[in-house]
Structures are given as structure tokens and as C-alpha cells.
């Protein structure tokens with residue numbers, strides 16, 4: 617045989633003395649063969665330098681060994697960390713990850729779902745910007761795990777304990793003397809934000825501090841928009857606050873910069889707590905007190921769940937809550 621000829625699964629089967637179906641099962645870790653057969657087939661594959669044609673295998677087994685992940689913003693470190701850990705976990709289990717960026721736009725989410733279905737992906741890990749998945753019928757035959765956000769009609773969920781996160785962030789400031797804590801939240805108010813607000817209110821209530829509507833401000837959750845809102849608030853001087861709970865770290869960074877530029881001392885005059893514990897929280901002076909979401913555990917739980925769904929194995933927990941952690945630093 618020409619050493620350069622592209623070897624097929626048939627050539628490998630002949631050399632190993634087994635059927636092509638056995639070679640395919642060994643390649644796809646599908647079981648139904650002895651350890652001795654598996655070692656013989658893998659040795660033959662290595663000796664021949666055979667590379668399985670994933671597309672051909674996908675057509676035959678209707679399994680692409682690809683998982684799609686849909687995230688709102690790949691440039692946001694929180695989502696990037698989820699992707700990184702999920703990719704590593706799935707690679708170790710013989711799966712590839714197809715990354716889809718949605719900007720939390722319903723149309724883009726839809727387009728990505730259509731594209732993933734056409735590519736015969738085996739499952740989807742989905743961080744949706746929708747409070748209710750409108751096109752749920754399109755994906756009801758595909759294993760889907762929803763993480764981070766909790767759309768109302770989602771069945772399989774991996775979430776951070778965001779209610780506890782909002783509570784810990786607010787209680788940290790109350791314990792350090794704050795009594796008028798501003799809640800600066802994402803204007804879109806996905807489930808993550810609603811739960812963080814619930815925790816904020818629980819901490820206030822537990823300490824006999826009334827919730828004040830004028831101390832809740834919202835904006836698009838990026839640095840620039842948070843700066844605009846905080847600039848207006850500080851310049852107007854119309855709203856007195858001695859603490860700020862920002863529902864992500866980039867918004868907290870904006871708060872710190874606006875306050876310090878206005879000559880306000882942090883944490884002496886105003887304390888600030890962010891959320892996510894992205895790397896920028898350690899690059900500021902003072903460093904930002906924040907809430908760590910365990911992106912590694914979220915990704916591993918999502919990876920483990922989606923593979924069990926693909927393998928049609930029983931899944932006891934339909935809603936997994938991953939604990940969060942308060943990281944106390946210089947802004948409190």
C-alpha cells in the first residue's frame with residue numbers, strides 16, 4: 617500500500633482482524649469490545665497513522681462529538697473562563713467545542729441554534745439572554761444544559777448561588793458601617809441580577825435598613841455606561857450613598873474611577889463591592905472587593921451533565937447551585 621495513501625477505517629479493520637463496526641466503536645468509546653481488542657485496534661490505528669474522518673463517523677453514527685456553547689460575550693472574562701474550562705473538560709472526554717457569541721440578542725441566539733443543529737452537534741451548553749426560551753421547540757430533541765442564567769422554561773440548570781452572592785456583598789458593607797448602599801445593576805435584569813438584588817434586599821432587611829428605590833440604579837453592564845451613570849449621580853450630588861454594590865466588576869471599576877476622580881476616598885467615605893472576581897479587580901488601587909463565581913465548577917458540572925444527557929444516563933439533579941465566595945479587598 618502506498619505509504620502516502622489515505623488509510624480508511626476498512627484498512628485498519630483488516631489489519632487488526634476485526635470488523636469496521638468494532639473499529640468505529642473503539643474510536644467512539646462506545647464499548648462492546650474486550651480490552652484486548654481495544655488495545656489491538658488502537659495499536660493498529662497508531663501503526664497505520666490512521667486519522668478518523670469525523671464527518672464520516674458523524675454521518676454513520678449521527679454523532680458529531682461536538683458540543684455547542686452559546687455565550688453572551690466572549691470578550692467578557694467571566695464567560696471566557698467558562699468556555700476555557702468547558703473546552704478542557706470536553707476535550708478530555710473526546711468532544712470538541714463550537715463557540716457561539718450571541719450579544720444576548722434573540723435573533724443571534726436563534727441563528728446559532730440553527731447552525732449548530734445543521735452541524736449535528738450532540739448537545740448545547742446555553743447561556744441565554746432570554747428570560748423565557750421562545751424557540752424551545754427547536755431544541756427539545758437535543759441535550760441542552762442552561763448555565764449562569766435561568767430561563768423560566770429551562771429544565772437542566774447549573775447556576776451560581778447569586779442570591780447568596782448579593783447578600784454577602786451587601787452584608788460586607790453593612791458590617792463595615794454602610795447604611796445607604798447603592799445597588800448599581802444590569803438594566804436587562806436577567807435571573808442572575810434578580811437573585812443578586814434579592815440577596816441585597818435580604819441583607820438590608822436583616823439589619824433593619826429599609827430598601828430605598830432611589831438607591832437602585834441600572835445601566836447596560838459595561839464600564840462606559842456605568843461611568844456615565846455614576847458621573848451623573850456624583851455630579852448631581854442629589855443621591856447620598858456610603859456604599860455601592862455593582863452587579864459586575866467592570867461596573868465596580870467604573871464606580872471607583874468616578875468616585876476617586878471626584879476626590880471621594882475609598883473605602884473611608886464610600887465602600888464598593890463588585891461581582892465575578894475577574895482579573896482587573898486585582899489591578900486597581902485599592903483592589904476591588906468582589907464575589908467569586910466558581911467558573912471551573914460551573915463548567916465541569918455543565919460538561920458532566922451534557923455528556924450524561926448525550927449518553928442517556930440518569931441525571932438526579934436538574935438544578936445545580938454552585939456556591940460563591942466573598943473576596944474582601946481594599947474597597948471595603
Ligand code: RIB
Nearest residue numbers: 692694764808864891892
Ligand atoms: O459579567 C457578566 C455577568 O453576567 C456575570 O456576573 C455573569 O453571572 C453573567 O450573568
